[in-house]
Amino acid sequence: MINELKQQIERLRNAGATYVDARWYPLEESSDLTMWNGNLKNATASRESGVGVRVLYKGAWGFSASSDISQLAGLFDKAFDNARVAAERVTFPVRLAEKDAIQASFTSPNEIDPFTVELSEKVDFLKEMDSLMNQSGVVQRASGMTFMKKQIIFVDSEGSEIEKKIIEVFPAIQVMGVDAQGVTHTRKYQPGRIGATRGWETMDRKLFTDNAARIVKELNEVLVAEDCPRDTRSVILLPGIMFLQTHETIGHALELDRILGYELAYAGGSFVRLEDFGKLQYGSSKLTARADATLPNTPGSFGYDDDGIPAQNNLLIDKGLLVGAITGRQMVEEANAKARKPIFNGSGGANRATSFYRVPIERMTNINIDFGTDGTLDDIVKNTEKGVILDGEKSWSIGSNREQFHFATDIGWVVEDGEVKHVVKNATYRGETVKFYNSLTAVGDESTWEVQYVDNCGKGQPNQVMQLGHGVPVCRFDNVTIGE
Numbered sequence: 001m002i003n004e005l006k007q008q009i010e011r012l013r014n015a016g017a018t019y020v021d022a023r024w025y026p027l028e029e030s031s032d033l034t035m036w037n038g039n040l041k042n043a044t045a046s047r048e049s050g051v052g053v054r055v056l057y058k059g060a061w062g063f064s065a066s067s068d069i070s071q072l073a074g075l076f077d078k079a080f081d082n083a084r085v086a087a088e089r090v091t092f093p094v095r096l097a098e099k100d101a102i103q104a105s106f107t108s109p110n111e112i113d114p115f116t117v118e119l120s121e122k123v124d125f126l127k128e129m130d131s132l133m134n135q136s137g138v139v140q141r142a143s144g145m146t147f148m149k150k151q152i153i154f155v156d157s158e159g160s161e162i163e164k165k166i167i168e169v170f171p172a173i174q175v176m177g178v179d180a181q182g183v184t185h186t187r188k189y190q191p192g193r194i195g196a197t198r199g200w201e202t203m204d205r206k207l208f209t210d211n212a213a214r215i216v217k218e219l220n221e222v223l224v225a226e227d228c229p230r231d232t233r234s235v236i237l238l239p240g241i242m243f244l245q246t247h248e249t250i251g252h253a254l255e256l257d258r259i260l261g262y263e264l265a266y267a268g269g270s271f272v273r274l275e276d277f278g279k280l281q282y283g284s285s286k287l288t289a290r291a292d293a294t295l296p297n298t299p300g301s302f303g304y305d306d307d308g309i310p311a312q313n314n315l316l317i318d319k320g321l322l323v324g325a326i327t328g329r330q331m332v333e334e335a336n337a338k339a340r341k342p343i344f345n346g347s348g349g350a351n352r353a354t355s356f357y358r359v360p361i362e363r364m365t366n367i368n369i370d371f372g373t374d375g376t377l378d379d380i381v382k383n384t385e386k387g388v389i390l391d392g393e394k395s396w397s398i399g400s401n402r403e404q405f406h407f408a409t410d411i412g413w414v415v416e417d418g419e420v421k422h423v424v425k426n427a428t429y430r431g432e433t434v435k436f437y438n439s440l441t442a443v444g445d446e447s448t449w450e451v452q453y454v455d456n457c458g459k460g461q462p463n464q465v466m467q468l469g470h471g472v473p474v475c476r477f478d479n480v481t482i483g484e
Helices: 002-014 069-087 119-133 205-223 239-254 329-339 377-382 433-438
Strands: 019-036 039-057 060-066 103-107 140-156 161-178 184-189 231-237 289-292 313-318 367-369 386-398 404-416 419-425 428-432 440-443 450-459 464-472 475-482
Touching: 002 019, 002 039, 002 069, 002 140, 019 069, 019 119, 039 069, 039 119, 060 069, 119 140, 119 161, 119 205, 161 205, 161 450, 184 205, 184 386, 184 404, 205 404, 205 419, 231 239, 231 377, 239 289, 239 313, 239 367, 239 386, 239 404, 239 433, 239 450, 239 464, 377 386, 377 419, 404 433, 428 433, 433 440, 433 475
Parallel strands: 103 161, 231 386, 367 464
Antiparallel strands: 019 039, 019 140, 039 060, 140 161, 161 184, 231 475, 289 313, 289 367, 386 404, 404 419, 404 428, 428 475, 440 475, 450 464
16 A cells, blocks of 8 residues: 555656655544443444545645545545646745655554453443542532544655554543532543553553542532632642643644634634744743653654654743744745744644544644742742632633633632632633733742643644643742632
8 A cells, every 4th residue: 555655646746746745544543431420421433544645736735535545546636636726826835844754653652552442341440430429519420531543654755654553542530519509610630641651551540539539529629619709819820720721822822824824714813923933022931831742652742743744842932932833844934934034944843634634734742831940839839928729621711813811710729828728619810821921930840740631622624623732830820810
């Protein structure tokens, strides 16, 4: 099959195509199990395979994909025909940044393939978690696990040949209760990076047992808690909400295609401008953020992107200064041309597609915040006069250009004079992105740094759902509006 793909690629190159690549998925499968109040509510599985072909001709892309690989020539011809038609209407000719020809492979670290584990064993695990959560105060309880498995073979006209084998595991548990006012509240646990692998072996019973007890306890505290005060305070964000803050106001804001206006019709643009790189003080000197696709064992680390670029660890924000973006081969060339100066030196290796039937676009890798030197959570609390600790994403609203935000969290803890006083419910906070990050006054040490997984990041038209991670520490921001 690989030789046949190479032959078709060479045929189109000889016919005048500037560049051709093919992504063959011999295997892509997923399974999802959900237990609700002790009943197995959902047990689904899917499996598909196919080939996606991109052709660049006279500055325009053509794309075609099919699960029927018996007519490869027709599939490649369709992509070429689409490129020819697009070339008649192209307004900004596509150019691709230079890259090396690579022959390589990548396998995500795992010991036990979850697709080899018996269904009964998976259901027994969910039953066990359900029984642990079946406690006083809990009116609804849910546990679930999603597994993904992909084999991807990438071949292009520049001599690259890359094979990737990727397994992902996404488990979660949650409990829900109703307070005296009839409002439903939720506490949940979704583990991120656990150990050095990401197979079935990550389903650590003790870890889930401990966290099931914790979220039940916290739910019951929330149900009898007073409302979050309306105030201006320091907010101390735990990783369970700091990951979402990072995702929405750093990750999405720094996708280069969005900065160039390509997401405006669907999920908005970005307040960042090309002239801001190297000049905009995005945050305080305590903020260093990076797109790190080399971080072991997370869904944001995939070896090579769908342009055939090796995974990289790229600075986005260096001690508060904006220095980089989430980039692929095409957009860096367009950005440099529009800025009329070199802003980006080659692709950042972040072009990915959700499957063979979608075109690769800039997607987040692991968008991380470096841990700091301000100690543990206890240390940060002791140095906070008037604040609130927040955790758990509940709802979020983002400005059309990521310039502002409003988040609601599952739980909060009031801090007064360096001590945690009591739990509050319905906790919210809001801010303007640049002003907010410039109010960052404390960043926790390595003991506070956790990798949180995101399994449902949506972007693009047609929509693509992608998986990634965020490594984030505990962070404190001062003078933040809460409770509104």
